[in-house]
Amino acid sequence: MYACGLLNDGYTEPFINGFDYAWRKLPEVYPQNKKIEKCESCKYIGLCETCPANRLAETGDWFGVPQYACDEAKEIYQILSKMDII
Numbered sequence: 001m002y003a004c005g006l007l008n009d010g011y012t013e014p015f016i017n018g019f020d021y022a023w024r025k026l027p028e029v030y031p032q033n034k035k036i037e038k039c040e041s042c043k044y045i046g047l048c049e050t051c052p053a054n055r056l057a058e059t060g061d062w063f064g065v066p067q068y069a070c071d072e073a074k075e076i077y078q079i080l081s082k083m084d085i086i
């Protein structure tokens with residue numbers, strides 16, 4: 001059992017340990033949340049679509065920062081700014 005279909009790391013085994021146990025154990029197999037310095041001060045954070053699974057898949061690090069996500073968020077910001085939406 002994975003928390004997300006994009007993940008290939010961090011899982012429990014409901015067919016071995018039972019669904020109830022696997023469900024309750026699932027949060028424990030993921031790293032504790034921590035602040036990502038670059039994102040903490042990012043002006044595009046409200047438009048950013050990055051998530052832990054995406055960070056892991058794209059950078060190999062649960063707390064990595066995929067550059068294309070930053071580029072995408074910045075581009076969305078610029079488009080919305082030109083449209084006077086933000």
Ligand code: SF4
Nearest residue numbers: 039042045048070073
């Ligand atoms: S755009 Fe980049 S720096 Fe900003 S919140 Fe998203 S991943 Fe972090």
